[in-house]
Amino acid sequence: MKEKIVELLKNSRGYISGEEISRQLNVSRTAVWKYINSIKEEGYEIESSSRKGYMLLNCPDILTPSEVVPLLRTKYIGREMLHFDSIDSTNLAARARAQEGCKEGLVVTAEEQTAGKGRLGRRWTSPKSSSITFSVVLRPAIKPSEASGITLVMGMAVCRAIKRFTTGEAGIKWPNDIILNRKKICGILTEMSGEIDAVNFIIVGAGINVNAGEFPGEIKDIATSMLIETGKITSRKEILASILKEFEKLYDSFKERGLSSMIDEYKSLSVTLGNQVKVLSSVDSFEGKAVDITDDGLLVVRLENGAERKVISGDVSVRGVNGYI
Numbered sequence: 636m637k638e639k640i641v642e643l644l645k646n647s648r649g650y651i652s653g654e655e656i657s658r659q660l661n662v663s664r665t666a667v668w669k670y671i672n673s674i675k676e677e678g679y680e681i682e683s684s685s686r687k688g689y690m691l692l693n694c695p696d697i698l699t700p701s702e703v704v705p706l707l708r709t710k711y712i713g714r715e716m717l718h719f720d721s722i723d724s725t726n727l728a729a730r731a732r733a734q735e736g737c738k739e740g741l742v743v744t745a746e747e748q749t750a751g752k753g754r755l756g757r758r759w760t761s762p763k764s765s766s767i768t769f770s771v772v773l774r775p776a777i778k779p780s781e782a783s784g785i786t787l788v789m790g791m792a793v794c795r796a797i798k799r800f801t802t803g804e805a806g807i808k809w810p811n812d813i814i815l816n817r818k819k820i821c822g823i824l825t826e827m828s829g830e831i832d833a834v835n836f837i838i839v840g841a842g843i844n845v846n847a848g849e850f851p852g853e854i855k856d857i858a859t860s861m862l863i864e865t866g867k868i869t870s871r872k873e874i875l876a877s878i879l880k881e882f883e884k885l886y887d888s889f890k891e892r893g894l895s896s897m898i899d900e901y902k903s904l905s906v907t908l909g910n911q912v913k914v915l916s917s918v919d920s921f922e923g924k925a926v927d928i929t930d931d932g933l934l935v936v937r938l939e940n941g942a943e944r945k946v947i948s949g950d951v952s953v954r955g956v957n958g959y960i
């Protein structure tokens with residue numbers, strides 16, 4: 636109902652009376668008044684006049700469908716959206732909707748996550764309403780072994796969008812950290828539900844630090860935000876709309892032509908290639924120079940003895956990035 640009232644306020648030039656809202660939406664005047672108060676609490680500036688009704692003066696930078704959908708330039712990604720003021724994790728909420736059979740392209744956003752999930756079982760935290768936290772439900776007809784490519788696709792989409800909003804040096808630390816001026820600005824978590832030979836659905840979630848002014852001591856040296864790097868508040872809803880547009884374009888080519896069709900752009904955005912790296916995999920750890928990324932997205936590391944190892948997943952530190960000296 637709140638979404639519908641916001642739409643009416645947006646579509647009416649000037650004032651719209653409480654009576655008109657109550658008539659169009661078939662709710663009581665008292666209910667309209669209560670909804671208006673709750674909409675104001677979300678950050679909408681609304682002028683109320685006992686004679687004329689309500690007039691919308693300003694919309695907040697929140698990631699609700701009312702604010703994001705009008706900015707979308709996509710066919711199916713984000714055309715259905717679900718927004719939470721506070722939720723445990725948007726990846727978990729998206730997974731629940733996927734299990735109930737929602738369509739491909741559903742986007743779940745939140746102002747705050749109370750149990751945000753990071754890679755390798757870590758936690759992902761961000762202050763309320765200063766970052767973008769979202770997850771997308773995907774149902775691609777690909778093999779489970781190709782699913783990790785989605786992480787690279789989202790990484791490229793975020794990187795393209797961030798470049799549009801800043802002049803800073805944005806790049807991707809393999810496989811999926813977005814780096815701005817050598818510090819992490821975004822993390823991506825891809826989760827899959829499937830069987831040995833078939834993907835049921837994939838959830839890809841991203842957390843982007845946009846308007847956080849500072850980070851706590853332990854991550855201060857490795858994390859950054861758009862605000863810290865540009866000195867300006869950036870519109871979260873516009874960045875999200877831009878990411879979703881880039882993501883849909885890249886995801887469509889990924890489904891039609893595979894990761895190899897975009898690997899050259901991925902490599903050109905990489906802050907890992909050509910640098911000394913430390914790899915911590917689930918079985919061992921080693922160091923070497925990152926010399927290539929294969930057409931299926933694996934990182935090729937040349938060891939000191941000249942042998943090459945392909946990395947499928949793991950924790951990779953890159954010299955000169957994110958505090959690794």
Ligand code: BTN
Pocket residue numbers: 723724725726727748750751752753754755757759768769770812821822823824840841842
């Ligand atoms: C990482 O770098 O460790 C990945 C972090 C991924 C965080 C995002 S925020 C939105 C989505 N929901 C989650 O619970 N996690 C991802």
